[in-house]
Amino acid sequence: MSIQTIKYPAIEHHDDWIKKMAKEFSATIHDNSFELPKNIGKGKCMQYYPCEWLTVSYFKISLNRGIDFQRVGMPNSPYIPIVFYLVDAQQVVDNVKYRVGAHNPNGIFMPSTDIDSKWLIPANKWITNLTLAFKREWLIEQIPDSNSYVHQLLSNNESFYIFESISPKLLSIINEIENEIASCKQLSKVSIYNNTFQLFTQFTKQLNNREKQQTRSNITSADVKTLFEIRALILDNITDMPSIETLANTAAMSSSKLQKTFKQLFGKSITQFALREKMRLAKTMLKTGNFSVSDVAYKLEYSNVSHFAKAFNNCYKINPGAYIESIV
The missing domain is CATH 2.60.120.10 (Jelly Rolls)
Incomplete structure (x- = not known):
């Protein structure tokens, strides 16, 4: 056609x-x-x-x-x-x-x-x-x-x-x-x-x-393309993120180069980025009203609800239970 x-x-x-x-x-x-x-x-x-x-x-x-x-x-x-x-x-x-x-x-x-x-x-x-x-x-x-x-x-x-x-x-x-x-x-x-x-x-x-951005002269265009692919891979697997070693192998970079260039390009370390995105997902899930705090913690692969609550509070300065009450 x-x-x-x-x-x-x-x-x-x-x-x-x-x-x-x-x-x-x-x-x-x-x-x-x-x-x-x-x-x-x-x-x-x-x-x-x-x-x-x-x-x-x-x-x-x-x-x-x-x-x-x-x-x-x-x-x-x-x-x-x-x-x-x-x-x-x-x-x-x-x-x-x-x-x-x-x-x-x-x-x-x-x-x-x-x-x-x-x-x-x-x-x-x-x-x-x-x-x-x-x-x-x-x-x-x-x-x-x-x-x-x-x-x-x-x-x-x-x-x-x-x-x-x-x-x-x-x-x-x-x-x-x-x-x-x-x-x-x-x-x-x-x-x-x-x-x-x-x-x-x-x-x-x-x-x-x-x-104002930090110079990226040491990052090639091929590196930039690869780093965006790694970012997409992290987002697609945010509840069970691959290890740094696995990500580095996928990117065909050393672990140190991957971590350094990722932070240079996106402004956060891989761990910081993944945690922030996991909390964004948690906030979106809680906002729907369809999930309890324990539901979200379970779906995001937290073994302990209190660990999830602490991470959420560190990110948004409010615990997840109080957040649910604030949007009702």
Whole structure:
């Protein structure tokens, strides 16, 4: 089956994207969202409007045939997109192919409004994407430091596109947003808006820290790719993390090099990173209301509930039982 091409311009109005997608998929918009027709595939596309300067687009879809999404730049568009690629895919910019995804160095894509780009969505594969589109002029006015990376990037008139990794903190916020979208609870939209602002704020902080990050001149691009694969392996096995020796063998590095470069790239040691992510998972499980403290401790492979409670308290400065009571 041939690949379909969908061309869409950089947005000029906040609801341009969802209107264009609904038209291309022959779908009807209800409450700023639409389901894919069965002859097209499965899944849903939706938009949220937390405020007049920010638009949130989200979709989780599986298509019956592959689609080549082609974004056509529009120099006068007021909106800059921040695209969070949550599954592995291929992005093409200036005829250069990039691997993108949540566990890839190129997890986030932010282009100036005049940049063309392509994104290939394969058939019969669930694809999830979250995009924040913000008004460029609004953000420039809100940044007091004219020497900051973000201010300089947005205030000059040059074309640009940047890739950034999805840090564990960003990924945690995105997971919260996805959980709220899936829950369809009465107050979920309020939580989505709150988490969206957190995501936007955290991303701009991460972007501004580019100039402040420790030099990585001794880490090759191949090392970076390997370290992201190790990070993904840890996250996939967070309840029963492989040993440092096993991870080092997988990375084809010495244990000392793996630990040194991992901390240099991600800001935490492997042990610190794994513990933090395990506690994030614990917090998410407790928040659902479907698990007791002992349930979570058991599922996270703690042999003693008190050991789990101590780890949780060290991370969040509240014991897990009190945390459950605080969210009821």
